[in-house]
Amino acid sequence: MGTRSGKLWQRMVQRGVTRFWAQAAREASNSNLRVLRRRRLLARKLRNHLDTLISIADGRLALPIIGSNTFPKPHGTDWAWRPTVWRDSLPSKGMVAVKSKEGLGQEVTLFHDCTISELTLRQLRNTRAKDLAPFGLRMDVFRFDGSFLSLVVDFPKEALQDLNRQYLIRMDTIVEMEKPLEIFARFNIKHGPNTEQIVRELPLHEEEIMVEFDLAYSKLNEKRIDKAWVDLIFEGPEMNQVILRDVTFSRRPRAEM
Template sequence: MAQSRKSLLQWASDRRGVRRWKRAAQAVHGMRISQLRSERARARKLRYWLNELISVADNRLALPMIGSNTFSKPHGTDWAWRPALWREPLPVPGMSSVQSKSTLGREVTLFHDCQHSELTLRQLRNQREADLAPFGLRMDVFSFDGSFLSLVLNLPPEAVQGLTRRHLLRMDTIVEMEKPLEIFARLNIKHGPNTEQIVRELPLHSDEIMVEFDLAYSNLNEKRIERAWIDLIFENPQMSQVVLRDLTFSRRPRAEF
């Protein structure tokens, strides 16, 4: 009730303000010079704050909405997902001198075998018109004395519920790089004591950076599937910066012929 009364009073106050400036604009041609100077000064001060509000509002409203899970999905998709790191702000947005097995958010873990880590990870707010994901992930690698570097992303339980060898699992991403780099995606599915692995190289020179994992060519035991995860493997990453502007997954049954 109190909130409703406050809103009503605010609405009435706004109406009075609009009427006041409407009357001033209509009377401006007959004003005395002294009054005209005063009204112009007040109007300029008001215009400054109005322009400030409009500018900030336009910028914020142009950004992808936080929490958005909107992205293009193939026909027949029965599961789709954008990880939380690309949807929601993290309590700790970044790390430096990142040690192996460090986690960023709930789903992403960095693995490497460097003796001295000169790696940083940071969540970024996407601001480009083309971006659908609210956030991106930037990785900076300076000196690199290790033999491997990978980001491991745990897929949610829904990804493997009802999963069969008839399924295609698709990964789409938007990648920005400072220099040419090879990135591989490895799907891992644990089924019983075994882990099925399928590796695909990301087509980084294509307009659409997408890979599909066709489970028909795997030895997957459908009845014993426990969990799945993705490794993003970076080859020769020293002195490079990689920004993953978006990362999404979808699953669909392959067409019957």
């Protein structure tokens, strides 16, 4: 009850302030100069606060909305997904000296075989006008004495419903790097005791970084699908910073021949 009455009082005050300044503007041409000078000083002080509010609001409201799962999808898409790291604010924003099998959120895990980890992971807020994802993921690699480095993204169960060999799995991403390196995407799908793997190199030199995994070329046992995930494999990552501004997945039935 107190909250409702407080909000009502606040609205009444706001309406009163608005009416006052609207009337002051109408009277400005004929106001007493002493009154006009005082009102000008008050209006300038008020304008500073309003300009600050508008500037901050414009900046924040221009950012991608937290929780957004919006991104372009191919025609015929029946499932699409942006993992949590790129969609929602995480309680833990980052880690240093990341050990193998550690990660951010429930879906993203880092794997490596370094003796001493000089790796960091950090979620960051996307602020560019062209970004659709609310957040990005930054990985810093300093000295690297291991033989492999991969970021694993586990698929949710919904991605596996009614999945069969007639489907294409698509991955889109936006990548920034301090210096060039190769990144491979390996799609893994576990069925029974077996795991099918399809590997694609990310076309980092192209404007649209997209790969597709065609399940028609697999030996998938459609009745025993249990789990699916994608490995992002980084070749020669030492002394580099990689920012994945966005990572999205979608699936659709392949066109009938």
